[in-house]
Amino acid sequence: MADQKSGLSEAYRSLRTSLQFSGAEGAPRSLLVTSSEPSEGKSTTSFKLGQDFAALGARVLLVDGDLRKPNLHRLFGLDNAIGLSNLLTNTVRKDDLAGIFRPTKYANVTVLTSGTIPPNPADLLSSQKMALILTNLGKRFDLVIIDAPPVVGLSDAPILSRLAEGTLMVVSTSQVTRKSAKTAVKRLRAAGANVIGAAMSKFAVNKFDYNYAYKYMNHQYYDYGASTPKIEGKVDDGAGQPAHAKSPAFRRLVRRLRSAVGGFVDRAKSAP
Numbered sequence: 001m002a003d004q005k006s007g008l009s010e011a012y013r014s015l016r017t018s019l020q021f022s023g024a025e026g027a028p029r030s031l032l033v034t035s036s037e038p039s040e041g042k043s044t045t046s047f048k049l050g051q052d053f054a055a056l057g058a059r060v061l062l063v064d065g066d067l068r069k070p071n072l073h074r075l076f077g078l079d080n081a082i083g084l085s086n087l088l089t090n091t092v093r094k095d096d097l098a099g100i101f102r103p104t105k106y107a108n109v110t111v112l113t114s115g116t117i118p119p120n121p122a123d124l125l126s127s128q129k130m131a132l133i134l135t136n137l138g139k140r141f142d143l144v145i146i147d148a149p150p151v152v153g154l155s156d157a158p159i160l161s162r163l164a165e166g167t168l169m170v171v172s173t174s175q176v177t178r179k180s181a182k183t184a185v186k187r188l189r190a191a192g193a194n195v196i197g198a199a200m201s202k203f204a205v206n207k208f209d210y211n212y213a214y215k216y217m218n219h220q221y222y223d224y225g226a227s228t229p230k231i232e233g234k235v236d237d238g239a240g241q242p243a244h245a246k247s248p249a250f251r252r253l254v255r256r257l258r259s260a261v262g263g264f265v266d267r268a269k270s271a272p
Helices: 006-021 042-054 071-074 084-089 094-102 121-125 128-140 156-161 178-190 210-217 219-223 249-271
Strands: 030-035 059-065 108-113 143-147 164-173 195-201
Touching: 006 042, 006 195, 030 042, 030 156, 030 178, 042 108, 042 143, 042 164, 042 195, 059 071, 059 128, 071 108, 084 121, 084 128, 108 219, 121 156, 128 143, 143 219, 156 178, 164 178, 178 195
Parallel strands: 030 143, 030 164, 059 108, 059 143, 164 195
Antiparallel strands: none
C-alpha cells in the first residue's frame, strides 16, 4: 500500500473516483465502510480511502466505529486509551478532549479511535449523542469515514448506517457466499442505509480465464510502463497478441482479406 504505483494503490484510487461520482453532489460527506463478515478488508479500505481523499486536499476524519474488535488504531500505529466510547459515555476529561482527535503522519488525516471497549456497544451507537457527534464532526471535516463492524450477527453496522450519508460494502472474493453478502445488504437497506456500492477485496485477476481478463480487467495496465503496450488484434510476429492472432488459420484469413482488398483497389483504379 505504501507504493503509490502498485496495482493495489491504483485500485483504491479508482474506488475513490467511483465514490466521487456516487452522488449528485459528489462523494458523501460521511461514509460507512462495512462488510458481511470479519476479515474482509474493511479496515484496510477505510485506511487507504482516508489517505487517498486527503491527497486531494480534503480534511478527512477516520472514526473507528467498531467498539468490539477495533483495528484502525493498529493500522496507524496509535494507542487506544481513549476514543469514541469515552466521548459517548462522558468518561474523558476536559483536558483530554483536544487530544482525542489524533493527527497522523499523513497530511489532512485525523483519527478518532474506538477507545475503551464498552459492555454495551449497540446501546452507545444508537444513542442520540452518537448522532449529534457525527453531525458536529461533519461540520469540522470534509469527509468522515466510519470503520464499522461486520453486518452479520451484529446490530452495530445497521445502526451506524442510518447516520451516514453513504454505506460501502466490502466483499471478499471466495471468502463469503453470495447468500451472506445479499443478506448483509438486505439488512442494511432494511435499516434505512444508503448503500452506494460494493468493493471487491482480495481479488486476483489472473484466476479468471484469459479472454475475460484481457477484455474486461486489462490488469497489465497497472504495470506502469514495465512492458510495451500492445494493440489488441494487431498481427505481427505474434508476440504479446491474443490467442486468436497467433493461429495459422487467422493469419491465412488476414492474407486473403488483404489480397481481396488489394484486387478491388486495382480494379477501381483501372476502371474508366
